Amino acid sequence: MWFYASGHGIMLVMIKSLFIANWKMHKTNPATTQFVRALKQIFLPADQVVVICPPYTALPIMQQELTGSTIVYGAQNMHWANEGAYTGEISPEMLQALGCSYVIIGHSERRRDYNETDETVQRKVAAALHHGLVPIVCVGESLDERNHDETMAVIQRQVSIACHGLLPTDVARLVFAYEPIWAIGSGQAATPEYAATVHTLIRQLTRPEVTIIYGGSVNADNIGQFMQQPSIQGALIGGASVEVESFQQLLAGSTINRI
Numbered sequence: 101m102w103f104y105a106s107g108h109g110i111m112l113v114m115i116k117s118l119f120i121a122n123w124k125m126h127k128t129n130p131a132t133t134q135f136v137r138a139l140k141q142i143f144l145p146a147d148q149v150v151v152i153c154p155p156y157t158a159l160p161i162m163q164q165e166l167t168g169s170t171i172v173y174g175a176q177n178m179h180w181a182n183e184g185a186y187t188g189e190i191s192p193e194m195l196q197a198l199g200c201s202y203v204i205i206g207h208s209e210r211r212r213d214y215n216e217t218d219e220t221v222q223r224k225v226a227a228a229l230h231h232g233l234v235p236i237v238c239v240g241e242s243l244d245e246r247n248h249d250e251t252m253a254v255i256q257r258q259v260s261i262a263c264h265g266l267l268p269t270d271v272a273r274l275v276f277a278y279e280p281i282w283a284i285g286s287g288q289a290a291t292p293e294y295a296a297t298v299h300t301l302i303r304q305l306t307r308p309e310v311t312i313i314y315g316g317s318v319n320a321d322n323i324g325q326f327m328q329q330p331s332i333q334g335a336l337i338g339g340a341s342v343e344v345e346s347f348q349q350l351l352a353g354s355t356i357n358r359i
């Protein structure tokens with residue numbers, strides 16, 4: 101639990117740590133059922149929020165298995181429109197009807213492979229909020245940008261456009277996931293200090309209440325070090341979230357260094 105002092109005076113905000121599993125394109129529905137049933141048997145401390153983001157096809161399984169559970173779930177993407185001639189797309193209303201609480205927006209794999217831009221991210225963020233979904237807004241620099249000392253400028257641009265047109269009360273509801281592209285799936289996580297510097301910038305650009313988590317090669321061995329940084333409030337996890345054993349170990353490891 102952490103407390104923040106804002107520029108507008110002392111603001112006390114109780115923050116839970118947030119661990120989001122991004123399964124990407126992994127798991128059939130039988131495998132999903134098996135995972136979720138095993139996860140439900142695991143003790144999760146009350147200050148940990150666990151979110152599973154499976155492929156769309158597994159969302160009905162989530163609804164079936166997790167209704168009434170403290171474990172929540174969300175999608176990995178969505179369109180901003182409610183319905184229409186958008187072959188292959190999924191709308192916020194459809195996610196809402198499946199009981200989703202969260203939706204990942206602007207993951208770097210979507211920015212890279214499916215033409216997501218800062219502007220489409222902005223439209224999706226606004227649509228998600230409008231439908232009561234919490235957007236998990238992914239931001240992060242490429243290796244080339246890092247090597248050219250452009251990290252802070254890239255983050256500033258991505259965060260500012262994602263928040264464009266939102267009321268401060270809406271910004272306060274966002275989750276930002278700082279995922280340096282070079283750290284994703286590479287086994288080369290950012291150092292906790294480096295990530296913390298970027299998290300501090302994101303907070304300065306937004307609101308004291310936003311939740312900011314780190315993603316990129318997070319595992320059971322390094323999560324404790326990330327969680328020691330007061331500005332890091334959780335993690336967005338790819339590879340280590342796909343098997344229940346490694347995910348459980350990561351969740352257990354996250355509390356080791358916490359007060």
Ligand code: 13P
Pocket residue numbers: 122207279283284285286287315316317318336337338339340
């Ligand atoms: P890895 O944890 O596999 O590096 O993936 C991170 C990620 O992209 C989560 O969204």
